[in-house]
Amino acid sequence: MLAFLFLIVTTVAVCSASHQFYVENHCSYPVWAAAFGNNGQTPLGGGWKMNPGDRRQFTVVDHWNGRIWGRTHCTESGQCQTGDCGGLQCNGRTGRPPATLAEFTLDGWGEEDYYDLSLVDGFNLMMTIIPVSGTYDTNHHGTYYCARAGCYSDLNQGCPGEQQQHYGGQVVACKSACEATGRDDYCCRNAHNTPQTCPSFPGARFFKGRCPEAYSYAYDDHKSTFTCRGRPKTAYTVRFC
Template sequence: MCESARVFTIVNNCKETVWPGVTPGENFNGGGFALKPGQSVVFTAPVGWSGRIWGRTGCNFDNSGKGPCQTGACGDTLKCGASGKTPASLAEFTLATLDFYDVSLVDGFNLPMAVTPINGKGNCSIAGCDSDLRTTCPSELAVKSNGKVIACRSACDVFNTDDYCCRGLYGNPVTCQPTFYSKKFKEACPTAYSYAYDDPTSIFTCTGTDYVVSFCSSRKQPVCTYHNKKLVCSESKGFKSLPGRLWALMIVAMLMVKLWTIC
């Protein structure tokens, strides 16, 4: 069963703890867990799974898994049974013979994130937003806590008009065009959805791949995962150099020590 599933490695490269949320989360530790800086976790999802992964920040859960989050909260629970509250950067997947995946900022931004397919066939491009839009968020979209910008809302969320939300007369790709705000998002994150009909440069396909979902990582940063008890890495050609080999050994050690493996 595991051979026909997709392996998901979720990595936190942020300087703060992130609480990933996943829906549906039956294959992902019930849909929620904590990742401290530098930690990773591995799950498998069956072909046919269609869902979303995002990061929550500023959470304070008690021993029973109850508590608030500053961004991305799915109610007041650690394990998510519903989507996260906007604004939140969002990775979306549909697993089939041909997988579809993307990173969306349609609901706003709270963390940089990248989706890297490994060991697949086809286009298999890296999706994501590795710029930190919190530092460049227009003031009218900014979400602040103690004077610090912690997230950036979408124009639809703030202004709630048909043209920003791509609804009504604007509910099709002909009439719903990029706006000032979506262009700002797209400029910072060219391989992420900036508005609802931003398909050509934002949705990707791959066959038989595994995925690394990383928070606060560059899209160019090499990543690794385990598949069938073997370490598989992106940009493996770089491992021919001594620094590359040392880096690979560090990744192996990190994965062996810090991963939960659920198959």
């Protein structure tokens, strides 16, 4: 009877398992965090303010596909100079570039999660994605398996001139080369919409050289996509600074 009850409890626990996220602000200044779910599930209303040292937790549904980012230089109503989404809680909108993005596609093929730290939309602050120890299967290995994905350099320092975004006399974000120039060969579009016709370019190489774990442009998949398989569901920490 005890074995039977244990089986029931275990089954319920597995079936009810979900992905936990922890968002932490390690910056010395406030960050207005934001989240957007492509499948209609938006955590914590979509946006919230985080003072230095703050930590927030939330849960997402299975097969969640979305992004988390930080907004900076904001008013108390959530109007921001970087990563702005039109208000404190974003109201179902994603952020305006430039912004560093933590991107997730959960419970995909083979029940694996896919995640990356993306600079395709530019950079506004350092971020790290960290799978939480003890929540994932350790029988798999590889450079991009359940590893930290981060950008640990402040790319606002040394950002190429045409890519700089200014506010209050300082560089507060670094635009992607695509956004800064509108060139098709930097945006990987039209005649340049394949990996063969859109190889890496100077603006992308600036990002990649300083943040080698992050997506630097649209076709940077092979050196920037991480996977993780949960036990039963991987939890993730997303850290600002």
